[in-house]
Amino acid sequence: MTPVSSDSTSSRNRESSNSIQPTQAAIMALASNPTFSVEYIATLTANTQHTPHILVELLADLEASAITTTLTQRTTNLISTYYSAFLLSLLLIDDV
Amino acid sequence: MSFTPGTSTNLIFSYHSNEARFLSKRISSHLAPTLPSQPPTPVSDLAVYPFIPPTYNLLKAVYTRSYSSIYNILLSTSWSPELEPLASTFLEHFRRKTFKLLSYAYTTITPSQAATYLGLENKSEQVVLEKLIAEGWIWDGDQGLLKTVAKGDDDEDVEGVISEAKGGKDGRIERLTGLVTHLTEI
Numbered sequence: 001m002t003p004v005s006s007d008s009t010s011s012r013n014r015e016s017s018n019s020i021q022p023t024q025a026a027i028m029a030l031a032s033n034p035t036f037s038v039e040y041i042a043t044l045t046a047n048t049q050h051t052p053h054i055l056v057e058l059l060a061d062l063e064a065s066a067i068t069t070t071l072t073q074r075t076t077n078l079i080s081t082y083y084s085a086f087l088l089s090l091l092l093i094d095d096v
Numbered sequence: 097m098s099f100t101p102g103t104s105t106n107l108i109f110s111y112h113s114n115e116a117r118f119l120s121k122r123i124s125s126h127l128a129p130t131l132p133s134q135p136p137t138p139v140s141d142l143a144v145y146p147f148i149p150p151t152y153n154l155l156k157a158v159y160t161r162s163y164s165s166i167y168n169i170l171l172s173t174s175w176s177p178e179l180e181p182l183a184s185t186f187l188e189h190f191r192r193k194t195f196k197l198l199s200y201a202y203t204t205i206t207p208s209q210a211a212t213y214l215g216l217e218n219k220s221e222q223v224v225l226e227k228l229i230a231e232g233w234i235w236d237g238d239q240g241l242l243k244t245v246a247k248g249d250d251d252e253d254v255e256g257v258i259s260e261a262k263g264g265k266d267g268r269i270e271r272l273t274g275l276v277t278h279l280t281e282i
Contacts, residue, residue, distance in 0.1 A: 013281075019211055078147055080147045083148055084147035085182060087152065091116055091158060092182060092186050
């Protein structure tokens with residue numbers, strides 16, 4: 001099991017992990033679903049190195065996953081977090 | 097209250113929030129599917145997704161320049177740890193930009209109006225005065241007005257906003273996008 005800094009992950013994933021040490025639970029979650037997860041979104045939003053434009057780009061890459069995610073009680077928090085983060089990031093582009 | 101020549105009596109923000117409005121439409125079609133004969137569920141009513149309604153309401157407040165609502169939503173929502181950094185950053189930058197625009201658009205302003213624009217309505221007048229005097233504004237106790245002071249390094253930040261609002265090339269794109277957005281809502 002490898003955290004997001006694995007060579008098999010994207011360069012942006014590597015960038016997002018530079019300043020953040022994910023918890024063991026986050027590493028487990030990222031390993032099983034390396035992109036669309038609350039833990040991954042948390043690493044994106046907590047990374048102060050990301051400009052709002054980069055954040056929007058990274059979140060936009062996840063929209064296809066969001067749309068194809070089955071809406072269940074278990075995915076409610078993920079969907080809520082994702083879309084809210086996306087909207088806030090778009091507002092930040094205007095403001096920063 | 098007085099205004100510098102050539103500026104609107106309303107603060108002008110050139111938020112490019114149309115992308116966010118388009119996203120809210122996609123959210124609605126994803127999360128609130130209904131029969132064709134039924135009206136779609138408003139995004140603001142998607143309470144099962146706890147942070148989507150306040151975020152959507154924040155977007156609406158920004159779009160309608162409802163300053164009280166913007167600060168109220170940002171400060172009263174219990175954001176999750178994942179969203180808290182974004183909400184805090186937006187609050188900080190929105191307040192800073194509004195302060196710069198106030199310094200540019202107003203020569204004098206009442207403490208209560210400044211408090212409304214800066215999300216300090218729940219603070220006492222004394223606290224509001226202390227904060228703004230610390231930022232360089234001057235209190236005229238006789239007239240009950242704060243004299244704003246536009247710092248030199250603010251000009252560049254505000255210039256682009258005013259230029260767009262007056263119809264610069266980016267402003268034209270903004271208006272066109274707004275029209276398309278409006279048409280999709282009809």
